[in-house]
Amino acid sequence: DGGITQSPKYLFRKEGQNVTLSCEQNLNHDAMYWYRQDPGQGLRLIYYSQIVNDFQKGDIAEGYSVSREKKESFPLTVTSAQKNPTAFYLCASSIAGARQETQYFGPGTRLLVL
Amino acid sequence: AQSVAQPEDQVNVAEGNPLTVKCTYSVSGNPYLFWYVQYPNRGLQFLLKYITGDNLVKGSYGFEAEFNKSQTSFHLKKPSALVSDSALYFCAVRDIRADTGRRALTFGSGTRLQVQP
Numbered sequence: 001d002g003g004i005t006q007s008p009k010y011l012f013r014k015e016g017q018n019v020t021l022s023c024e025q026n027l028n029h030d031a032m033y034w035y036r037q038d039p040g041q042g043l044r045l046i047y048y049s050q051i052v053n054d055f056q057k058g059d060i061a062e063g064y065s066v067s068r069e070k071k072e073s074f075p076l077t078v079t080s081a082q083k084n085p086t087a088f089y090l091c092a093s094s095i096a097g098a099r100q101e102t103q104y105f106g107p108g109t110r111l112l113v114l
Numbered sequence: 115a116q117s118v119a120q121p122e123d124q125v126n127v128a129e130g131n132p133l134t135v136k137c138t139y140s141v142s143g144n145p146y147l148f149w150y151v152q153y154p155n156r157g158l159q160f161l162l163k164y165i166t167g168d169n170l171v172k173g174s175y176g177f178e179a180e181f182n183k184s185q186t187s188f189h190l191k192k193p194s195a196l197v198s199d200s201a202l203y204f205c206a207v208r209d210i211r212a213d214t215g216r217r218a219l220t221f222g223s224g225t226r227l228q229v230q231p
Contacts, residue, residue, distance in 0.1 A: 092158075
């Protein structure tokens with residue numbers, strides 16, 4: 001899992017509650033990504049950020065929000081608008097601009113709804 | 115648009131036998147192709163990638179993959195499977211012409227490899 005940490009490992013959300021998933025990297029990577037993993041569906045992109053203070057929506061951004069105030073941190077908030085949040089959430093990072101940049105993944109956070 | 119297909123949900127192989135996990139892709143230009151492995155409740159680990167050059171790419175843990183442009187395939191292979199290779203394998207693609215603001219990978223749905231002792 002390299003130099004990417006995600007916390008917590010498990011997270012429980014109550015109805016109507018916003019929760020925040022942490023992602024930190026010490027690889028000095030410019031780009032960071034959030035993916036959602038559901039059984040049998042592979043990984044789907046939620047948000048990505050190529051540089052500090054800038055981020056873009058991915059394929060399934062509705063009900064999620066992010067911030068990128070520091071190069072090493074890219075927290076994801078799952079809002080109450082996300083009606084089906086139960087999933088495994090994976091954060092990744094890469095060297096932006098490298099022609100063959102490889103994404104490296106954190107260990108993941110499993111979000112469950114109470 | 116870019117897409118990846120992994121046609122097999124599960125592959126079963128006996129220990130010591132060769133294994134193949136299939137992947138086909140679709141991009142408008144030329145692809146960058148990746149294989150990742152995932153163990154239960156863990157993040158994805160990078161195995162290997164194809165950028166350009168030799169069509170046979172060697173990666174971690176004895177795995178290799180063959181890029182076939184005419185068949186738009188990038189199958190993962192290993193000459194002799196180990197029980198410890200049992201995991202979920204993902205193929206991913208990125209179009210090399212993707213603009214700088216869209217470098218995220220597109221993943222296949224994954225193939226579960228089960229190696230029997």
